[in-house]
Amino acid sequence: MxxxxxxxxxxxxxxxxxxxxxxxxxxxxxxxxxxxxxxxxxxxxxxxxxxxxxxxxxxxxxxxxxxxxxxxxxxxxxxxxxxxxxxxxxxxxxxxxxxxxxxxxxxxxxxxxxRHGQAIAGFALTEPASGSDVASMTTTAHWDGEQFILNGEKTYISNGGIANIYVVFARTESPEQAAGARGISALILPADSTGLEIVERIETLAPHPLARLRFNQLRLPATSLLGKRGEGFKIAMSVLDVFRSTVGAAALGFARRALDETLARSQQRELFGAPLFDLQMVQGHLADMALNIDAAALLIYRAAWTKDQGAARVTREAAMAKLFATETAQQVIDMAVQLHGGDGLRKGGIIESLYREIRALRIYEGASDVQKTVIARQTLLNFEQGGS
The missing domain is CATH 1.10.540.10 (Acyl-CoA dehydrogenase/oxidase, N-terminal domain)
Structure with missing residues (x-):
């Protein structure tokens, strides 16, 4: 348990x-x-x-x-x-x-x-040529005086193909008017909108509903705009600031399951006439797994608690939690595979499933290397502000 x-x-x-x-x-x-x-x-x-x-x-x-x-x-x-x-x-x-x-x-x-499970939602941010570099997106939502006209593509969109509603991020101002992230806005897009095409259903290591979306002269009313024009980047980052810690929490759940399965295996499996657990090397590996899990939990719930106490942003704390939890969960699960031997590779088994599930978490909602950059920049900013 x-x-x-x-x-x-x-x-x-x-x-x-x-x-x-x-x-x-x-x-x-x-x-x-x-x-x-x-x-x-x-x-x-x-x-x-x-x-x-x-x-x-x-x-x-x-x-x-x-x-x-x-x-x-x-x-x-x-x-x-x-x-x-x-x-x-x-x-x-x-x-x-x-x-x-x-x-x-x-x-x-x-x-x-x-909230009642009667509609499925999607978050359409990533593009084929811009993953973590959100500011370089090319999807446009041109205002013609009466409607937004949406054109472009999004990819690796979770719930793509089954969602009833998408929140789509697009450039509403030209680069000349507002360079980089300042020209991006957020729009609500019902899935039955004319001009929305599911171009491709994407299969990944751990099967989840994912798709590439295309917008072709898709028209949206002014009431579809979320917040103000040009505030889409701020909106996206505010949402990710909340949910980034939760990615670490999912990784933590995978790691806990891997440890539980490995503890049970170490007691049930005999090697050289004694339980696997009796080998000091195995005990060392289990200790490392438990240590990483507790350290990840502390970082995750520190970030979550800090946000819940009213902090406007927890960029540094959430990045630390997401980075450490996902990276160490990968290590914990890899060791679980090792200690399960051939059974850890058996298709359809719990450990094999965890091994496939964990890998994507080190990429989505900010890849690990991006999180390191975020942490470094925020740490320097904190230093320059005197630790406030």
Missing amino acids: ADSSFLNWPFFEPKHRELAARVEAWCQQHLPADHHNTDRACQALVQSLGIAGFLEYTGAKTGESMDVRTLCLMRETLARYDGLADFAFAMQGLGTGAISLFGTPEQQAWLDKT
Whole structure:
């Protein structure tokens, strides 16, 4: 059974411990999901999570901010049981995060559907020629005096092809008018809009609904604009600032499951007439796994707690949490494969599944090398400001 002693850390309140017990019980009853058809599995998971009331946590209520510790606890627990369940939950939050934080009351009507599992959300930021370099995006939304006319492509869009609504980021001002990130805006795009084409469904190491989208003279009314024109980059970064820590939490869930499976294996498997656990080298590896998991948890819940205390931005803390948790989870799971021997490579096994699931987390929502750059820049800025 996974270690839950961290719930007694001072980062958490009684409501978080109650939620952890509730989602744990739900996971035991409903997971893992049937993964034979990824689209149907994801749609069913969204519906089930909505019925259980867990999607209520994917956005802020009016006048309130998101509870990042809750998001992290949800993702950690779901990921420990089923990577696709974590994906289904997380993408509802990421996809509607901008609407929750910046939407008008009319726009936030979408949240009634997404939080009840009646609509699936997508977050369309990445482009074929610009991944982490958001400011270089080329998708445009030209204002013709009556409507925005959207043209361009997005790729690796989670829930692409099954989403009912996308938040799309596009350049509304020309580079001459506003260079770099200053000319980007956020727009709400219903999936049934004329001019939206699902160009390609993308298969990855761990199957998730992903797609490349194309916008061809797609017309959107003025009411589709989220926030103000030219504030899209700020909106995207505000959303990622909240959800980046939760990526680390998902990695933490994968790592905890890997450690649990390996502890059980080390007690059940005999080598040279004794349990595998009795070998000092194995004990050393297990100690490293446990150490990395606790260190990652501390960084994750520090970042989440800091944001929940009202910090405007937690760029440095979230980057540290995401970087360390995803990188060390990869190490933990790799060691789990090693200690399981040939069984760790068996297709369809838990350890093999974890090995495929973890790899993408070191790339999406800011690759590890990008996080290092963010941490370095924020650390220098903090130094120049005298540590304030």
